[in-house]
Amino acid sequence: MKTLQKQGGFTLLEVLLSIVLLSIILTSFLGFFTQSALFAKKNEYKLDTVQTAQKIVNLIELNVTKQDLMENNIIDGRGFVLNGTKTLNQIEVEKLIDESSGSDYNVRATVTNNSAENLIMFKIIVQDPAGPGNTSETYTYIRR
Template structure:
């Protein structure tokens, strides 16, 4: 009977503690990776949102603003001006629902085109701002 107790194979307390320490080190490194991934995803969503808003404003300009309509604004008689969101809405007849600061700059371009630069600025995160250029053809 005495031999039966001496042949038991089991883990010592030291082995159990060592395996828990190693496991906690591995899990801690994975937790840091997932928190960094969450921050990266949030930042990319903000950048994508400003880019989509910029594209929406560009489409609005291309469809609704012509050279003759732009010249009706006193500051834009020479086709060189900068308009804010309210002026763009009034000129295009469309509403822009956005939490960003929107501006569009117009300058005369080549071959009777008007160059438009649309800038979207996120006041909460200036790094996720966006700029896009387009031409008014008519």
């Protein structure tokens, strides 16, 4: 019988070492992809709150007049906010803009005087109920 002098191939030790090295490398990449997915989801929630806030601002600019503010006891006859500042909850904001916000986010508005500019300032705050860190604020003004 003839014996083989040269046998090519990998030993079991070499195969196991290569598997271990590949698993270490893939594990580090997996951690990167997991963090990336979490970051993308957080940014999606933040973008949703910003878009909802901008939608509310646009609706206020289009639909809210001084007369509406007077009828809802937000401003007096001279155009000044009653008690200096008024905070509106989501139901009051939706009533004021005559439209539902169309989202699951908590919407609040703070109305204050800006006497130097003869304007009424609306500060719109949109918060994700699932996470208090996802909050967006934006501003708009209405002439008195």
